[in-house]
Structure formats: C-alpha cells, structure tokens
Amino acid sequence: MSVIERNTQTMPVRTKPGRWMTEARKDMVFGYLSISPFFILFAIFGLFPMLFSFYLAFQKFSGIGEMRYVGWQNFRFIIEDPLFWKSIYNTLIMGLLGTAPQILVGMVLAYALNSALIRFKSFFRVAFFMPYVTSILAVAIVFSVIFSNQPSGLMNTLLGVFGVGPISWNTSEWGVKVAISTMVFWRWLGYNTIIFLAGLQSIPNDLYEAARIDGASTRQQIWYITLPLLKPVILFTTFLSTIGAWQLFVEPLVFFGRLGDVGEEGMTVVLYLYREAFRNNAFGTASATAVLLFFIIIVFTVLNYVLTNRTGRAGQLGKAARAAKKRGEAV
Amino acid sequence: MITKKWAATGMSLVMAASLTACSTAPTSNSGTGSGQTATTEGGKEVIELKMGQFGSTGYEKLAEEYMKDHPNVKIQISTSDFNDHHNNLFTAISAGSGAPDIAMVEVGFIEKYRGAQDRFVNLYEMGAKDLQSNYLDWKWSVGESADHSFLFGLPTDIGPTVMYYRTDIFEAAGLPSDPEKVAEQIKTWDDFANAARTIKEKTGKPMTDNVELIYNALRDQAPEMYFDRANNLIVEKNPAMKKAYDYTAKLIQDGVLGNLALWTPEWGAAMADGGYATLLGASWMQGNIKGNAPDAKGKWAITQMPEGAGNWGGSYLVITKESKHPKEAYEFIKWITSPDNQYKSFLDQGLFPSATAVYDESKFKDYTDEYFGGQHTAQIMSEAAKKVKNVYYGENFSIVQGEILKALQNVQSKKSDPEQEWSEAIARVKQQLERK
Numbered sequence: 140m141s142v143i144e145r146n147t148q149t150m151p152v153r154t155k156p157g158r159w160m161t162e163a164r165k166d167m168v169f170g171y172l173s174i175s176p177f178f179i180l181f182a183i184f185g186l187f188p189m190l191f192s193f194y195l196a197f198q199k200f201s202g203i204g205e206m207r208y209v210g211w212q213n214f215r216f217i218i219e220d221p222l223f224w225k226s227i228y229n230t231l232i233m234g235l236l237g238t239a240p241q242i243l244v245g246m247v248l249a250y251a252l253n254s255a256l257i258r259f260k261s262f263f264r265v266a267f268f269m270p271y272v273t274s275i276l277a278v279a280i281v282f283s284v285i286f287s288n289q290p291s292g293l294m295n296t297l298l299g300v301f302g303v304g305p306i307s308w309n310t311s312e313w314g315v316k317v318a319i320s321t322m323v324f325w326r327w328l329g330y331n332t333i334i335f336l337a338g339l340q341s342i343p344n345d346l347y348e349a350a351r352i353d354g355a356s357t358r359q360q361i362w363y364i365t366l367p368l369l370k371p372v373i374l375f376t377t378f379l380s381t382i383g384a385w386q387l388f389v390e391p392l393v394f395f396g397r398l399g400d401v402g403e404e405g406m407t408v409v410l411y412l413y414r415e416a417f418r419n420n421a422f423g424t425a426s427a428t429a430v431l432l433f434f435i436i437i438v439f440t441v442l443n444y445v446l447t448n449r450t451g452r453a454g455q456l457g458k459a460a461r462a463a464k465k466r467g468e469a470v
Numbered sequence: 471m472i473t474k475k476w477a478a479t480g481m482s483l484v485m486a487a488s489l490t491a492c493s494t495a496p497t498s499n500s501g502t503g504s505g506q507t508a509t510t511e512g513g514k515e516v517i518e519l520k521m522g523q524f525g526s527t528g529y530e531k532l533a534e535e536y537m538k539d540h541p542n543v544k545i546q547i548s549t550s551d552f553n554d555h556h557n558n559l560f561t562a563i564s565a566g567s568g569a570p571d572i573a574m575v576e577v578g579f580i581e582k583y584r585g586a587q588d589r590f591v592n593l594y595e596m597g598a599k600d601l602q603s604n605y606l607d608w609k610w611s612v613g614e615s616a617d618h619s620f621l622f623g624l625p626t627d628i629g630p631t632v633m634y635y636r637t638d639i640f641e642a643a644g645l646p647s648d649p650e651k652v653a654e655q656i657k658t659w660d661d662f663a664n665a666a667r668t669i670k671e672k673t674g675k676p677m678t679d680n681v682e683l684i685y686n687a688l689r690d691q692a693p694e695m696y697f698d699r700a701n702n703l704i705v706e707k708n709p710a711m712k713k714a715y716d717y718t719a720k721l722i723q724d725g726v727l728g729n730l731a732l733w734t735p736e737w738g739a740a741m742a743d744g745g746y747a748t749l750l751g752a753s754w755m756q757g758n759i760k761g762n763a764p765d766a767k768g769k770w771a772i773t774q775m776p777e778g779a780g781n782w783g784g785s786y787l788v789i790t791k792e793s794k795h796p797k798e799a800y801e802f803i804k805w806i807t808s809p810d811n812q813y814k815s816f817l818d819q820g821l822f823p824s825a826t827a828v829y830d831e832s833k834f835k836d837y838t839d840e841y842f843g844g845q846h847t848a849q850i851m852s853e854a855a856k857k858v859k860n861v862y863y864g865e866n867f868s869i870v871q872g873e874i875l876k877a878l879q880n881v882q883s884k885k886s887d888p889e890q891e892w893s894e895a896i897a898r899v900k901q902q903l904e905r906k
Contacts (some may be wrong), residue, residue, distance in 0.1 A: 199905075199906065200906075201585055201906045202560060202564050203560070203563055203564050203583070203585045203586035203589070204585050204586065213905070216901075216904065216905055220901065222898075280735055283734060283735060283736075284735055284736075287736055288729060288736075289736060307883055309731070309883075310879070310883035310884070311883075395731075396731060396732075396733055396734055397731075397732070397733065399871075399872045399875060399876075400731050400879075402876065402879070402880075415905070417557075418868055418869070418872065419866075419869055419902050419905065419906060420582065420906055421902070421905040421906040423905065423906075424905045
C-alpha cells in the first residue's frame, strides 16, 4: 500500500482539488489491482515460505510440536556431515555431465534445424521437444529398464557387445551418475534446442548476406556473427541449466523409485534436504541445507556471468556487430 | 501465542510449497475447525462429518448404510493418494487447522504423528477400552501411546506376512512343493538358509527377491526393535536386530539373495518368470503377484514363514482434535471397524480384518483362491496374524530402518564388510537423531 501512496504523491495530475480519486489514480489503482493476483499469491506461496526457511534454519523443529532456537547448530550438523559434501560433489558432477553437453548439442541441433538443408523442420522441432512434455514417471520406468542392473538389461547388453562387463547402474559410483545424467540430458535437450532456435531466428539475415558479400566463410559467419549475437541466449540457458542442475531432484528420485533406495552415489543436495524434511522430520537442518543451496546457486550464477562476459574477442565482436546493426537501421 | 500461530502457518506454507501435490494448504489459523456445520433439517440437527482416506476401502458404501440408519449424521468421505493423504494430514496437524474429523492413518504414519498426541482425540476417553478384546493385541497396541494411556485410533485392516514361494523352483531343486510339507521342511531360519543353498546350487536362482524382505521378516519376529518405550535407541543393545542383520549379511555373502529392488519393473517381471524362489510378503501382496504374474496361476503357493510372522501395513481410523463432533465421529468409526463390517470390507475389497471374530466366519475360513492352487488363503493369513509379535516401533523407526537397509545393500552391491557397514549405519542413525 505504501508504495502506491508514495507514487501517487509524485503524480501531478490532481485536476480537481479535494477529490482524491482522480482519473489517473483510478487507472493506477486498476493497474495495481490487475497485477495483484500474482503478487499476492507469490507473497503467500513463494516469498513467505522462502523467508520462513531462513527462520527455520535456526530452529530445531520436527514438524509437529515446539520449535526451539538452536543458533548455528543446524549449519554445523550439515557442514560436518560427509554425506552433504558428497551430495554437493554428486550434484556438480551430474550437473556437468547432464547440462554441459546439453548446451553444446542443443546449439548444434538448433543450428541444423535453422539451416536450409533440413526438411521436415517442424517434425524435428516437435520430436526434439517431446521428451520435455513426457510424463516423468513414464520416463523413469523406461530409463530404469534401459539402465537395469541385470546383465540382460538393455544398456548392459549393448555394452557387452563391446566387451564391457555388466554395470550396476543403481549402486556404482559412476553408473548412477551416467544413468541420471543421461536422463537429464535426454529430457532437457529439446527445451534448450528450442530456445537456441528462437535465438538463431532472431539474428537478422542481412548480417549474413553482408558477410557473404565480404567473402566470409561459413565458419567465420558462425564465429563472428552467430555466436556473438547468440550470447544473451547462451547466457540465459546457462543460467537456467546451472540453477536446474543444482536443484536436481525428480530424476534421481524416480530413477531409484524410493527415497530409501537412493544411495550416497546418487544423493543430490535437494534429495538430501528432502530426506531431512520428509523422512527424518528434521525441518531445521532441511531448511539450513536449503539456505546453503541458495548461496551456492548465487555464487555459481555470478561465476557464470563473469565467465560468459569474458568470452574475449568473440564478445567484443558481438558488440561491434550489434553496433553495426544499429547504425544500419539508423540509416 | 501470535508468533506460534505465525510459525504454524508458515510451516504449513513451507510444506505446501514444497509438496506440489499438496492441494489443500490451510492459509488461515482462525480456528474455524474443518468446516463442519450443524444445519437444521426438518427441525432436527444434522451433523456433518468429514473423513479422509486413501486407497480403495469401500467405506463409501458402508457410510451410505450408516447414514440411512442415522439420518442426523452426514458423512463426507474424500479419497486421495497414499502419500498426499498423509502429507496433507501432517501439514494440517502441524498447522492446527485443515484436518478432517476422521482420518485413516497407515501404521507407519501412526509413528510419525506420535509427537502430536495433543492433536488427536484420546479414544480411551470415548470408551474404547471396551472394544479392545475384539482386536488382535499387537494391532491394538501399536495404536496406543508408548505408555498405553492414550489411544490414537481404532484398527481397520492389517498385513500379516507369510512366505510366498514358487512351486516350480522348489520342485526343480528337489524340495517338497506342497505347502504343508514346505512348512515342515523349512521350520527354522537355518532350514531356510539350507533350502536357499540347495536352490541356488540346483537351479541357480536366488532364494529371495532382495535383501529387504528377508531382513524385515527376522526383524518382525523379535520382541523389541530399534527403540524402547521410553524412545531410547536400543538397536545396538538389542541382540535380535544384530542377529537379523548378520543372518541376512551371511546369506548375501553366500550369494543366495537376489538384488531386485522392491516395486521396480524387473522385480515385477521376475515374479512372472520365476526369477526368485520366495517372496516374504504381506497378505496384500497376493494382489501384486496376481497383477504382475497373471499367467503364473498355480506356480505360486503360500505357507507360513519359519519361526513366526510379522506385519506389513494396515491402518487405523483416528479422530482429530479439530472435530466439533467427536462423539458422533467415534460412534461411526466404532461401527465401521466392528467385526461385522470388517467382514464386509474383507468380502468387498479384501481388506484383511484385524477383528479376530471374523476369522471364525464361514465365508472367511472357507475362502479359497484358485490362483494359489485352491489354498485357503484367508485362513492361512489369519494364522500368521495371530503369531505377530506385539512390538513398539517408535517415531524414528524409519530412520534406523533406512540406514540398516542401506548397510545391507552396500554389503550386497559393494561386497563391503558387514561389521564395518553396521557400525557406520549406527553412526549415521545417531547423527540424524540428533537433528530433530
């Protein structure tokens, strides 16, 4: 409310003195009311629980009964727990295995879909996007059959052809990570491809035409036009993928089937906090884990930003190209 | 007081936000109860009772019948998914608002709600003591507080455990396949281990599906488990638990146990093609076996487990403190869990009765199942039910259970040292218990 009032004071449209509800004010109130459903719901179901997690992180609380303030004890419990660090390591590794190839392959696929060489474009576009809208439970069943522990499992049979012994996909350190990363890769590849495709289509064709007239090769076009102009999109998908990778939860949970079957090889940070909260009823330590995860994600997002901003020559040229484009439009 | 209210509301929101499936998040704590209203209809007061349940119980039909005889009572039953139901109830209990008058609570969740005794009606105060003799002792006792002074709920169904086995595998191994002879041959767990070795030798097949159910079977036959009634962790001092663990670890090292995790597609598929010799499951596992192996009719048979039986699953009906009409609610749950109606629920939905009088009913005793070679399945299960030990689980049961199973799974998949795994599991348990 105070925001609205403060804003109204700066509005110079008070035409009829004495009447508070001027037309401009009416418009403004109407505007705020129109957008209020989101903000009200977000405040109740998004913001408040988030802030409350910070409060809970300093309490000992079993979900029912009294809360007790325990200071930094919850954080100490977690930091001293080797399983927490293991879960960080696992999440990092699976994030790298699952999302880095996604961005690279996604870009290549998007480029291919955007090129004039491919027919049935809309078919492929839908096909690539399909996994994203497939029910996660169905995906889990299919993947648990593919990555079955048994020597007769699909992947193990396939590997057997190359003389690789049967792998225990559920329990071995790398088996679990490869299986889950494959699932993440498969499920999210189409999503990133579509975003890249949109980015590619927004690059004006005349830039390529001008480059061709100047004698630029395809490789040069990609390097000096496509990649630099795609940078905001790359940045966006990298951000989203990083955040998504840190929040890895559904895929490992359904891959293992039951929370109890998740071994330390497949424990992610969110699974760890979920187990704290909903199996152990230790909501304090679960919230403390969430708070730590919050800061980890912030650090990684900043790191991402800094790294992608320093893409060197390509980035500089991207700016030059955009500047050139603007100039071209002005003329 | 205000901060506590906010805390409770906040808690429910945190949980509502984290559980996407949670549909009825209470946002107010104004104490309007669960919305029961007393309206007047034709000069008579009509009492509305809300009941929350999971699964298919057929209670809707029974409620209709009850309402016909009690025109002043209106019962609304809402059914949800097992996990959603219990999570929503947990949230409602935590927030102190939004719970129905009557709720069905699975035995594992009775343990989880123990800490919130003050949010439930003590059925002993409603006169439930008179009903105790109708039910199996152990079932009744799990529904009580640790000191037996408080009764959370009235017993509905149970899940006594038996040994399902593949007759074809037993025959191939040169073992008897007739249920009575099998029970005679496998009387003790030593016999079971011997049979396991024979089967592995002769057929190459594992004795059980995985490490979990065999460990559980031994665990359930002990007089005490992980906690004593004062909630002290006694798992280290309890020789029975270490014995169950060591026995399972030994069989793992002998290579006679399978590694098909429960509820996975392969586990189900192996049920159909005879991937393992025995399944130490509860009475309701009959449905899973028939569903997974529709063509294996006559290949599965049922007999008693060696040295006793256990219980897996089953529920209670509880009344929440929020209820404005605990008396009427109590009358209803007393009626629906009565021996007569448990008999009806058994015939209608196969809910296995906890009221012992049902075991003498003719249709119960004579109940046979062609799928299991015409065995008197209900009667076999009732024998198992009578053998179940009266044990106290404790509210942190699932933490200990989870870590011990993890240890056994590690022994199996990583071939690690059982002693090492045991002490690591106990250390993890202690570390987690400290946090709540």
